[in-house]
Amino acid sequence: MNLEKKIILLLCLFFHDALYAELTIRITQGVGKQTPIAIVPFGADKGMPVLSVDIAEIITNDLIRSGRFSSTPQKNMLQKPTTGAEIDFDDWSILGVEAVAVGRISQMRTGSYNIQFQLFDIYKGEQIVGYRMPANDKTLRRSAHRIADMIYRELTGIRGVFDTKVAYVKSNVSRNETSYSLIIADSDGENEQVVVNSKDPIMSPAWSPDSRQIAYVSFEGNASSIYLQTLRTGNRRKISDHPGINGSPAFSPDGRKLVLTLGGTDGNLDVYILDIATRALKRMTYNRAIDTEATWSPNGKEIYFTSDRGGAPQIYKIFLNSDKAERVTFQGNYNSRPRLSPDGKKLAMVHLYRGDYRIAIYDINKKDLLILSSGMQDESPSFAPNSDTLIYATKMRGNGVLETVTADGLVRQRVASKQGDIREPVWSPFLKL
Amino acid sequence: MERFNLGLIGLLILVLSGCASSGSKSGAMSNDSGMSSSSDSEDAATYGMGMDDNNNLETITDDSLSENLETIIYFDFDRSELRAEYDALINAYASNMNSNTLLTVRLEGHADERGSREYNIGLGERRAQAVRRMLLLNGVAPAQITTVSFGEERPNSYGSDESSYTQNRRVELVIN
Numbered sequence: 350m351n352l353e354k355k356i357i358l359l360l361c362l363f364f365h366d367a368l369y370a371e372l373t374i375r376i377t378q379g380v381g382k383q384t385p386i387a388i389v390p391f392g393a394d395k396g397m398p399v400l401s402v403d404i405a406e407i408i409t410n411d412l413i414r415s416g417r418f419s420s421t422p423q424k425n426m427l428q429k430p431t432t433g434a435e436i437d438f439d440d441w442s443i444l445g446v447e448a449v450a451v452g453r454i455s456q457m458r459t460g461s462y463n464i465q466f467q468l469f470d471i472y473k474g475e476q477i478v479g480y481r482m483p484a485n486d487k488t489l490r491r492s493a494h495r496i497a498d499m500i501y502r503e504l505t506g507i508r509g510v511f512d513t514k515v516a517y518v519k520s521n522v523s524r525n526e527t528s529y530s531l532i533i534a535d536s537d538g539e540n541e542q543v544v545v546n547s548k549d550p551i552m553s554p555a556w557s558p559d560s561r562q563i564a565y566v567s568f569e570g571n572a573s574s575i576y577l578q579t580l581r582t583g584n585r586r587k588i589s590d591h592p593g594i595n596g597s598p599a600f601s602p603d604g605r606k607l608v609l610t611l612g613g614t615d616g617n618l619d620v621y622i623l624d625i626a627t628r629a630l631k632r633m634t635y636n637r638a639i640d641t642e643a644t645w646s647p648n649g650k651e652i653y654f655t656s657d658r659g660g661a662p663q664i665y666k667i668f669l670n671s672d673k674a675e676r677v678t679f680q681g682n683y684n685s686r687p688r689l690s691p692d693g694k695k696l697a698m699v700h701l702y703r704g705d706y707r708i709a710i711y712d713i714n715k716k717d718l719l720i721l722s723s724g725m726q727d728e729s730p731s732f733a734p735n736s737d738t739l740i741y742a743t744k745m746r747g748n749g750v751l752e753t754v755t756a757d758g759l760v761r762q763r764v765a766s767k768q769g770d771i772r773e774p775v776w777s778p779f780l781k782l
Numbered sequence: 783m784e785r786f787n788l789g790l791i792g793l794l795i796l797v798l799s800g801c802a803s804s805g806s807k808s809g810a811m812s813n814d815s816g817m818s819s820s821s822d823s824e825d826a827a828t829y830g831m832g833m834d835d836n837n838n839l840e841t842i843t844d845d846s847l848s849e850n851l852e853t854i855i856y857f858d859f860d861r862s863e864l865r866a867e868y869d870a871l872i873n874a875y876a877s878n879m880n881s882n883t884l885l886t887v888r889l890e891g892h893a894d895e896r897g898s899r900e901y902n903i904g905l906g907e908r909r910a911q912a913v914r915r916m917l918l919l920n921g922v923a924p925a926q927i928t929t930v931s932f933g934e935e936r937p938n939s940y941g942s943d944e945s946s947y948t949q950n951r952r953v954e955l956v957i958n
Contacts, residue, residue, distance in 0.1 A: 522940065550935035553900060571888060571956075572930055573903075594907055594931060597900040610900065616911035616929055618904045639904035655901050662901055686898035699898045706897060726942065728898050747942060773899065 384504055385445050386412065387421040391452040391466070392431030400489060404452065404464065407493035411511040411537065412500065414753075415738075416760025421446055433467045433476055441471045448477065450500055460486045466496050468503060477503050490540065510733040511536055514777040515740060516544075516554045516563055517751065519769040531565055533580065536733075536776070538751070538764045544580060553773065555598050555607075560778045564588075564598040564607060575609060577625070588625065594618060597641050602649045608633070610641040620654050620667075633667055634674065640665075642686045646693060653677065653687040653696065664698060678711065680718045686729065690736040691778075695756060697721075697730035697739055708741045710756060721754045722761070729772065732756075734779045740764070742772045851875065854938075855913060857951040859894075862908040864916060872913070875955060876920030883923060889913050890954040891931040892938070894947035899933055906931035913953045 388409045393400070412418040423429075427440040431453045441449050452466035467479035478499055484492040491512060498509030513536045521528050531545035531554055545551055549568040556563055564577050573595045578585035589595040594612030601608070607623045620633040620643045634640040638658035645652060646666075653666045656674070662685045664678040678684040683701030690697070693713070700709035700720065708722040708730045721730075724743035731740050733753075740753045749772040751764040764774075855868050864872070879885045891910030893902035910929040917927055939946035 527936070550932060552903075552933075552935060568930070568932065568935070571890075572928075593929060594903060596903050610903075612904075612907055612931070614924070614929075616907045616914070616931075618907065639901065639908070641904050642898060642900045655898070657901075657904075662897070683897065685901045701897075726896065744942065747940070 383417055383419040384447055385419050385421070386500075386504070387426065387441060387444070387446045387449045388412070389426065389429050389431070389449060389451045390423060391454055391464070393453070394455045397454070397456045400454065400462075401486065402489045402493065404454065404489065404493045404496070405450075407490060407537075408450065408497045408500065411494060411497035411509075414537065414762055415501065416755065416762065417501075417505055433469060433479070436469055438469075438471055438474045446471055448500075448504060450496070452496070457483070462489070464489075464492055464496075468500055490535065494535065494537075507737050508735045508779075510735050510738065510776070510779075513734060513780060514560070515751070515764075515774050516556065516777070517742075517771055517774040518551050518554065519771050520550075521769050531563070533563075533777075544578065544583065545585075553597050554775050555600055556775055556777050557600050558602060558604045558778055560780055564600065566596050566598065575607070588628075589623060597643060599644045601645050602647055608643040608645060608652055610643065620652065622652075633672065636674075644688055646689055647691055648693060653689060655685040655687065664696070678718075684709075688730055688732060690732045690756065691734055692736040695732075695736070697732060697741075699728050699730070708739065708754070710739070710758075719758055721756075721758045722752065727752075729774060731775045733776045740774045740776050742774060851878075851955075853955050855909075855953045855955070856948065857909050857953075859947070859951065860905075862905070862912045864912055872916045873920060876917055876922050879917070879922045879926055880920075883926065886926045886928065886958045887917070887922075888956040888958065889927065889929045890936075890956060891929065891933075892936060892950055892952050892954070893931075893934050894950045895934040895937065895942065896947070899935070902933035903931045904933075906933045909951070909953045913955070 388405045390405045409420050413420055421444055425444065428437055430436045430451050432451060436449060436451065448468060448470060450466060450468045452464060455463045457463055462484045463481060464484050465481040468477045469475065470477050480499065482492055494512035497511040501507065501509035514533050515536055516531065516533045519530045519532055526548060529547050529549065529551045530543045531551050532541050532543055534541045544563065547567060547569060552566040554563055554565045561581065562577055562579050564575060566573055566575055574587050575589035575595045575598050576585045577588050589609060591611050592614045593616055594610060597610040598607045605625055607625060609621055609623055610618050611621050612618045617637055618639045618641050619635065620640050622631045622633060633652060636656060636658045638656050640654055640656045643652050643654035651666050651668055653664055655662050656665050661682045663676055664684050664687045665674045665676050667674045681701055684698050686699045688697045696711040696713055698709055698711065700707050702720055705725045706727055707720050707724065708727045709718050709720045711718050721739065722741060722743060727741055727743045729742045733739065736756065738753050738755050740751055742749050743752050749770045751771055751774050752761060753764060754761040851874055852871055855864065875887065879887065889910040891906030893905040907929065910931055914927050914929055918924065937950045938952065939949040
């Protein structure tokens with residue numbers, strides 16, 4: 350899909366869903382204006398072949414998608430500098446632009462490049478940040494995301510998450526058969542890579558803290574099992590295949606353990622902790638109710654989970670050193686699938702609100718609940734590693750699509766959607782460089 | 783055999799008349815549906831039984847069971863109790879399994895799509911367990927029964943409306 354088609358699609362999304370667009374615009378105005386910036390098309394050395402990706406376009410799209418920036422369209426630019434020395438600060442000041450990014454790409458040898466970029470403060474007439482980085486055809490896109498992350502951090506004070514990945518499950522329904530894939534894509538939805546394909550359902554992907562492995566549930570052979578797969582090699586091993594349910598895996602912050610759900614022959618779902626190296630299993634809940642969807646607190650001391658021991662699903666937590674469960678949510682009669690923000694301050698969940706399943710966020714200290722999404726069947730909230738944004742699944746014309754929303758609820762965006770029914774997005778940790 | 787099948791037909795009329803939502807998926811009286819409606823692997827498994835070297839009277843009984851008995855039990859919203867209309871069906875499965883202890887059944891629990899996915903795995907399992915308990919009460923040996931819950935992952939109907947939800951809150955009985 351080329352840029353024009355993408356923009357048209359994006360516009361269609363905005364105008365199709367007027368309420369959605371209105372909501373985004375109205376509320377972002379409430380937070381303060383979007384910082385006006387300009388990302389000037391990057392220059393290239395003479396004689397260089399045209400690159401497969403447009404670095405400036407990727408950076409611009411990333412920053413616009415965050416909802417915190419507006420950008421000067423190329424046609425309105427009075428000049429197109431590629432180095433700091435060429436910038437005429439008055440030209441940009443007239444346009445009301447606060448920061449300008451410029452850059453150049455040089456080819457070292459075939460398929461190998463050097464990218465330099467600089468970010469300038471227009472009012473002060475000073476460089477804010479400047480870097481030079483090597484890249485090749487495979488890493489150009491990632492380099493663009495990294496530059497967007499640096500700009501985002503300098504201008505907002507928040508670490509960017511453009512150079513991260515999202516894992517999700519896609520189902521393709523054909524005439525006689527449904528197939529399921531586990532897919533990993535860049536945070537902007539591009540660069541999809543299928544890591545598992547199956548004719549049986551795949552569920553509940555979970556990233557290891559080093560983002561090198563992914564755990565998931567597969568129903569191969571008409572029974573549920575939990576697999577651990579190394580992303581680089583594609584090698585996997587079955588790490589839980591007890592009778593009955595094996596579900597809902599989540600890594601401990603140190604990556605050594607998984608919290609998971611086992612049902613056993615009698616189908617009583619309880620939460621267990623599995624030591625990945627020794628396979629030792631420790632039972633954490635003993636209730637006859639459904640206890641599932643467990644997740645670790647970032648400090649590794651507590652487990653949050655869903656339980657309907659009180660009659661309807663609510664979120665509970667257990668302190669690992671005491672084994673005593675305490676109820677966390679009291680608002681509404683359906684709260685499930687807890688996920689903690691990496692900074693440990695907020696709890697995201699699925700919350701039933703006036704008949705609709707919505708993504709809500711609970712401030713652990715203030716004890717207040719904020720509804721973030723507007724769909725009817727929103728599910729699977731997952732925090733970005735900077736705790737500032739979440740991704741979740743919603744439905745559009747019967748198909749699952751992904752949306753992101755800032756944790757303050759102010760900026761909501763749809764992730765570029767591809768074919769198929771997409772669900773269970775999980776945001777990766779920060780990636781190693 | 784004949785007496786048994788006649789009894790089953792009477793039973794089926796009872797089951798079908800009490801189960802408005804079983805329409806398209808019932809396959810109870812058709813020649814080629816029955817067990818094979820769920821997935822390929824079940825197709826293969828059912829076919830394999832017929833080609834078995836140990837083909838004998840009991841194996842033929844298996845076929846008649848799979849062709850003639852309703853294979854889906856539906857549930858009310860947010861419930862896992864079996865409606866009374868299914869008592870006769872459970873009895874029929876139990877008596878077949880008691881008379882042929884080589885038969886095993888896989889109870890596949892399902893939920894509608896509302897709510898979170900892993901919790902729905904729990905709801906589907908609860909329904910499969912409700913069927914399991916009834917079979918156990920009717921004398922079926924625990925070793926003859928396995929359960930699996932697919933939650934909302936394998937819907938019968940893909941719509942997001944009450945009629946689809948009704949079709950999807952179910953337990954499928956798969957005889958092996």
